[in-house]
Amino acid sequence: MQLRFGLTLALSALSLAGCSSLAIKNGSLDYKDTTTLEPLKYPQGSMVRPATPLYPAPVVETLAIENAPKLENERGNRFALPRPEKAQTNSVPANQLDVTNVSRPQLLRDGNQNPLLKIDGNSATIWQYTLASLSTLNHTLVGQSKNRYEVTVKVDQQIYVLRLSSVGTSNNLAVFNADNSFADQEKAAELLTQIYQNWPA
Structure with missing residues (x-):
């Protein structure tokens, strides 16, 4: 028992x-002992169409x-397979990032020809620059969002919403109507050009 x-x-x-x-041993290393085989030889006089290999074996030195x-x-x-090596990351701590490194704005248009300002850098710093450039213009600031980078501006008795959206380090500043539709392209381009010309950095 x-x-x-x-x-x-x-x-x-x-x-x-x-x-x-x-x-x-499970035969997984048998590929090392393979030998090169000669191509198939057809009998003389046989009606065989020529065969070309789809995936010819490469010649390895x-x-x-x-x-x-x-x-x-x-x-x-x-x-x-060898074990993966530990990846070395050269990341910079968040408190050591240069938050003042902001690129000069670029006036662009999206796929629907709506104008926008593209700025690379830290979103918080870009938003401060945007507010600073707006303060130099003769437009009335109606309100500002506390949760996101958004400000409501009155331009020629018309209400517009300026919104900064970011993807990674790239930021886009666009002009919208109060109902969240894109503003008139000419009016939006005029406002963004004024911001571009009065950009403090």
Whole structure:
């Protein structure tokens, strides 16, 4: 009874350990022992159309084979990929980022020909520059959002919303109507040009 129990326990331990931990040869390195075969030869006089290989085997130089990485386990009897190396990140801590590094605005148009200002840099700094340039213009600031970069401006008795949206370090400043539709292209271009011309940086 004890012998049967011991044998069952040993077999269970071997099955849990698996073949990979025992490094039993499984034929995964047999590709190293392949030989080059000659192309098929057809009998003389047979009606066979010419065959061209779809994926011809590349010719690999001996030097490349000698310097190829060894993709095998420690015992050399199984194929094994090397463990990935730990990635080294050269990230800069957030408190050390240069928040004053803001590019000069660029007047652009989106796919629907709506004008916008594209500015690269820190969104908070860009928004401060936007407010500073608006303060130099003779437009009435009606309100400012506390949650996002958005300000309501009255220009020639018309209400517009200036909104800064960002993707990564790229920011777009666009002009909208009060109902969130894009403002008239000429009026928007005029307002953004004024901001561009009075940009403090």
